[in-house]
Amino acid sequence: MLRFYLLDTSYEVLGKTPVVLIWAIKDDGTPILIKDDSFRPYFYALLEDNADAEEVAGRVKSLSRAASPIISVEVVSRKYYGKPVKALKITTQIPEYVRTYREEVKSLKGVKEVLEADIRFAMRYIIDKDLSPCTWYEVEAEGPFKDEKYRVEEVYRVSNPVYKPLPEKKFPPKLKILAFDTEVYNPAGAPRSDKDPVIIVSLMNSKGEIKLLTASEGPKGDLELLKEFKDYVLTYDPDIIVGYNTSGFDWPYLLERSKILGVKLDVGRVKNAPPRTSAYGHISVPGRLNVDLYDFAEELYEVKIKSLDEVADYLGVMKKSERTHVPWYEIYRYWDDPKKRETLLKYARDDVVSTMGLADKFLPFAMQLSSLTGLPLDQVGAASVGFRLEWYLIRAAYKSKELVPNRVERPYEPYKGAIVLEPIKGVHENVAVLDFSSMYPNLMIKYNIGPDTFVTGECSDDECHIIPGLGYKFRKEPPGFFKSVLQTLLTLRKKVKEEMKAYPPDSPEYRLLNERQKALKVLANASYGYMGWVGARWYFREGAEAVTALGRATIMQAIRIAKSLGLKVIYGDTDSLFVSYDKSKVEEFIRRIEKELGLEIKIDKVYRRVFFTEAKKRYVGLTEDGRIDIVGFEAVRGDWTDIAKEVQEEVAKIVLSTGGTRDAIEYVRNVIKELRSGKIPIEKLIIWKSITRRLEEYSVDAPHVAAARRLQKMGIKVDVGSKVGYVVVKGSGNISSRAYPYMMVKPSDVDVEYYVKHQILPAALRILSYFGVTEKQLEVAGKGMRTLMDFMKKK
DNA sequence: GCGGCGCTACTACCT
DNA sequence: ACAGGTAGTAGCGCCGCG
Numbered sequence: 001m002l003r004f005y006l007l008d009t010s011y012e013v014l015g016k017t018p019v020v021l022i023w024a025i026k027d028d029g030t031p032i033l034i035k036d037d038s039f040r041p042y043f044y045a046l047l048e049d050n051a052d053a054e055e056v057a058g059r060v061k062s063l064s065r066a067a068s069p070i071i072s073v074e075v076v077s078r079k080y081y082g083k084p085v086k087a088l089k090i091t092t093q094i095p096e097y098v099r100t101y102r103e104e105v106k107s108l109k110g111v112k113e114v115l116e117a118d119i120r121f122a123m124r125y126i127i128d129k130d131l132s133p134c135t136w137y138e139v140e141a142e143g144p145f146k147d148e149k150y151r152v153e154e155v156y157r158v159s160n161p162v163y164k165p166l167p168e169k170k171f172p173p174k175l176k177i178l179a180f181d182t183e184v185y186n187p188a189g190a191p192r193s194d195k196d197p198v199i200i201v202s203l204m205n206s207k208g209e210i211k212l213l214t215a216s217e218g219p220k221g222d223l224e225l226l227k228e229f230k231d232y233v234l235t236y237d238p239d240i241i242v243g244y245n246t247s248g249f250d251w252p253y254l255l256e257r258s259k260i261l262g263v264k265l266d267v268g269r270v271k272n273a274p275p276r277t278s279a280y281g282h283i284s285v286p287g288r289l290n291v292d293l294y295d296f297a298e299e300l301y302e303v304k305i306k307s308l309d310e311v312a313d314y315l316g317v318m319k320k321s322e323r324t325h326v327p328w329y330e331i332y333r334y335w336d337d338p339k340k341r342e343t344l345l346k347y348a349r350d351d352v353v354s355t356m357g358l359a360d361k362f363l364p365f366a367m368q369l370s371s372l373t374g375l376p377l378d379q380v381g382a383a384s385v386g387f388r389l390e391w392y393l394i395r396a397a398y399k400s401k402e403l404v405p406n407r408v409e410r411p412y413e414p415y416k417g418a419i420v421l422e423p424i425k426g427v428h429e430n431v432a433v434l435d436f437s438s439m440y441p442n443l444m445i446k447y448n449i450g451p452d453t454f455v456t457g458e459c460s461d462d463e464c465h466i467i468p469g470l471g472y473k474f475r476k477e478p479p480g481f482f483k484s485v486l487q488t489l490l491t492l493r494k495k496v497k498e499e500m501k502a503y504p505p506d507s508p509e510y511r512l513l514n515e516r517q518k519a520l521k522v523l524a525n526a527s528y529g530y531m532g533w534v535g536a537r538w539y540f541r542e543g544a545e546a547v548t549a550l551g552r553a554t555i556m557q558a559i560r561i562a563k564s565l566g567l568k569v570i571y572g573d574t575d576s577l578f579v580s581y582d583k584s585k586v587e588e589f590i591r592r593i594e595k596e597l598g599l600e601i602k603i604d605k606v607y608r609r610v611f612f613t614e615a616k617k618r619y620v621g622l623t624e625d626g627r628i629d630i631v632g633f634e635a636v637r638g639d640w641t642d643i644a645k646e647v648q649e650e651v652a653k654i655v656l657s658t659g660g661t662r663d664a665i666e667y668v669r670n671v672i673k674e675l676r677s678g679k680i681p682i683e684k685l686i687i688w689k690s691i692t693r694r695l696e697e698y699s700v701d702a703p704h705v706a707a708a709r710r711l712q713k714m715g716i717k718v719d720v721g722s723k724v725g726y727v728v729v730k731g732s733g734n735i736s737s738r739a740y741p742y743m744m745v746k747p748s749d750v751d752v753e754y755y756v757k758h759q760i761l762p763a764a765l766r767i768l769s770y771f772g773v774t775e776k777q778l779e780v781a782g783k784g785m786r787t788l789m790d791f792m793k794k795k
Numbered sequence: 796g797c798g799g800c801g802c803t804a805c806t807a808c809c810t
Numbered sequence: 811a812c813a814g815g816t817a818g819t820a821g822c823g824c825c826g827c828g
Binding site: 280385414415419527528531533536544618632634639702703 | 822
């Protein structure tokens, strides 16, 4: 028996035989390749209700051509949206022929639809064999053999393709991880791959060894560097390669340079198979898991600017104060200047160390997500939340013989969402925040919501749940696809959380289980959004609509109960209620929700004080341990300047902890004074905004777009999704005409009055005006000065 | 020619 | 490229204005 930890699967076609390649690691850490040539690709034809299955099967068979044969056509029983159906399972010789025949089969008489013809062969294999990446198995296999085609010492052949999971083995084997980062010469702003060499590749492996490869002088100075990089990868032979934004930058650039310089960047475990772009835009390196950690950083919504140094700082991997900084637009200068080159090398080193640190933080979660969804580790980060859940659903469908619906293009259909209560403005003392636990998933379970439980005809309220306000009906029994899946996810999570209690929080077991329960939660919480996503295979608008309607009814009922108990309801949003904290009444409230609604509600936190303006989704709370929670306000938004955010946070702190405004007014005036005297560094005056479309697609000349155009003029590419940092400078005209990329702005050019009037004052007054503080009280000398200056400019 | 107004575009947030 | 609900800024076109 061969025991192995599954990394990934791929396939090759030898002659006319597809061979599944299972990339894996043995207990002792040896990378191996296991081959299985017994599996064949297939797809389904769903039959019309009145069709004669055998007859249609005959017609399908007669499509088969000798050069690209259909191997078999079987009549099988499956389910489709919960209903038993007859289908044809059509097996072809090689994966390509699935594509060859699917259209032809679809147009045959008696065939309603062709299904599962778009599931990639390597994925098909792991689903059908009930395999999961990042999981241990045992299989009967022959070997080891040597095979020069692959860069592994041991190649096996599966003799009986039945995989036995080894659930007692929870931890991965010793995996060899390689972190890398590249620096590129960029005298023209954005590097041009036809001219600008890669100048540094920094490497770090899981033994802690660090290596810096550098280019020699000249425009082709990276020729040797690329070879050294390739040699390093082949010698170290990593199982996992990690980097930061490598799908978006490093790999594409390295590959372009190698093409230009004629170096084969053949770094995978299959010889002559260079990295290439694959599913969800990730770069696939055969036999290794190439993971772009930026994908996981993107999910840290607390971090507004997702540069490597910011993310590493946030996660405690490397503090910004302890690392070397080089502005990206000056990399070429640091390279060219012999005195500064050392700094650039340190910077490259810090980058690769940070990257490896990020891998420590992200990979345990990624591995759990990979093993749950079945998506290999290198794809699971690149796949969006919707696709991650979808793969989980596809696996669940296979296990219950459900056919997977096709992805179809649909028009967007909006529907009503959640309720947000009007807050009672002002300061409230002693407030409990109560949250329904996983409200939407639990409503989906409670009301058996899903596309397969929806009843269009008559159905009594005995047999069906009838959705208030919509009249949609969902049969109570049997449990639908979504209900079953969600129950599995939630009970699994409960079990994992239970199991965690047996370990100390700093143990590896605890950490692993914690990552697993987080992954389970992510999947469960995505189910409602998935159902309402037009791109989903199991899209079902009425279901999503029903869930939000039930959510609204639920929270309204909860409000009634709270009020009947004498609890004052201060605010609420979707699944949360802010109520006056009377301990025994709140306890009673929780019990009654459980009893009357069959749902769990919990105290999430208690605020000693909480402050609302008239706005929804914005509040400041003083927690029991004396911290300030700021929600929704400018202070937590990435598109306000640091100085304005600082001011607002400080004002909130002062007002909420002292109850008075005097110190806050004094403080704001001081900051304005400092700003006017030029004591605030420019970094705190940068406004960061995302670019969400190509620049020519904008219909309004907004400041961040104007700044982005200026960047582009400097030769710097501004891609969709990137952030532009701009500063407003003095002059006439609207803000757009004065919004410049921060690196172009001298401190003396800054339009200080803009920052007073449009950043500091609004941020401070957002809180202070409730307490009767006016702009006049914060402003001392601004107005007159500005009018005078404007006056002089016009002359 | 210009300020005020209302609308739209846009971004980022909350649950 | 999981959902809808919400706040807020700045641009832009239009109007009135002897």
